[in-house]
Every structure is written in C-alpha cells, then in structure tokens.
Amino acid sequence: MAHSQELIYKAILDGEEEVVTEHVNLAIQQGISASRLLNETLIPAMTEVGDLFEKGEYFVPEMLIAARAMKAGLFILKPLLVEAKADSLGKVAIGTVKGDLHDIGKNLVAIMLEGAGFEVLDLGIDVPAEKFIQVVQEDHVDIIAMSALLTTTMANIEITLRMMQEQGVRDRVKIMVGGAPLTRDYAESIGADGFAADASQAAKEAVSLMSR
Numbered sequence: 001m002a003h004s005q006e007l008i009y010k011a012i013l014d015g016e017e018e019v020v021t022e023h024v025n026l027a028i029q030q031g032i033s034a035s036r037l038l039n040e041t042l043i044p045a046m047t048e049v050g051d052l053f054e055k056g057e058y059f060v061p062e063m064l065i066a067a068r069a070m071k072a073g074l075f076i077l078k079p080l081l082v083e084a085k086a087d088s089l090g091k092v093a094i095g096t097v098k099g100d101l102h103d104i105g106k107n108l109v110a111i112m113l114e115g116a117g118f119e120v121l122d123l124g125i126d127v128p129a130e131k132f133i134q135v136v137q138e139d140h141v142d143i144i145a146m147s148a149l150l151t152t153t154m155a156n157i158e159i160t161l162r163m164m165q166e167q168g169v170r171d172r173v174k175i176m177v178g179g180a181p182l183t184r185d186y187a188e189s190i191g192a193d194g195f196a197a198d199a200s201q202a203a204k205e206a207v208s209l210m211s212r
Helices: 003-014 017-029 034-054 060-083 104-115 129-139 155-166 184-189 199-210
Strands: 091-097 119-127 143-147 174-178 194-196
Touching (some): 003 017, 091 129, 091 155, 104 143
C-alpha cells in the first residue's frame, strides 16, 4: 500500500475528513486509480471500522465520524469510478418503513453499503409499500433494505412484503431488514432473505445475499 493510502486508511479510522480529502486528491495526482483506492483503502478501512464496532471498541459516534470521512473520499472517487465503469457489487434501495421517521441507522447502513462497493438508492424515511414496489419495478435493484426502529412500525415491513407478493415482484429482489426491535427469527418468520443487527453487519449480509 502506497504511503498516501496508509494515511487515508488511518484518517478514516480516526474520522479526519479533511485529511482523507487531501490525500485522496494527492493519491489520484500520483496516478493511483480510483478503483484501487476504493478497493485497497476505503473499503478495507470501513471493514475495520465495522470490526472495531462489533468488538465494542468503537461506538455509534466513532462509526459515524469514520463513515463521514470515508464518504468524503468516496465523493472525490465517484465521478472517476463512473468514468472507469467500476463494477458495483449490486444496487440496493434502502428506506425506513412507513410511519417511521428514524434515519441515523439507515444513513449509516447506506454509507457502509457504499463503502462495501454497492450502488445505493436512498428512499428516505416514512416510505410506503408502494414506493418499495415501484423501485423494484422501475430501478432494477438487487436488494431492498428496510428498517424499522419502533415495534409499532415493524408491521409495515410485513405489509410491504405481502404487497410485493401480491404485485408479483417479490421474487425479483432480495429483502434485507434491520432495526432495533427486529431479530433474525422475526426476519425469517416474515420471509425476508436477510437480517442485520447493525450497520457493519448490513454490509456483510448484503455481500452474502448477492452470492446466494
């Protein structure tokens, strides 16, 4: 790994946005390709952030700061990756279900998914079933990621799945669910394909869903 890449890696772990921006630009000037920076530096750094979070060494604030720093690097790389037609792992549409206005967890999952190499379509909060169905029909997504942070809005995940079945689009897409009140058992009982307890798990689960 080139010196500038090591500095970017460490700056992501430390959540230093400006350092990431400066050294990503420098690395590109030095002739390091955008896809190499993404695959050798940004993604591994976010993977380590996820591991530190799972070990209890990082908490949500550290994870958010690191994710923001990674996103600053991704912002510079994105136009270059599009030019180079970097293969994305797949396309994920993510949203918090109808009635639920929580977005910190969803935003973090979206950043971790981008960091893992997915193209992410963020549908926002309070997303009705019809919107998820429309996205499957029109945007050719590989995965729908739904989150619910309240026990009262969990039912809307089930309703969305049922409506997708009725509209005949359920089998076109993998469904991943998450959020504080959800469990893997619940996810399996409603017929979801994947479950993630937190943002770092979500990226791993999405990668695994793409290979199934």
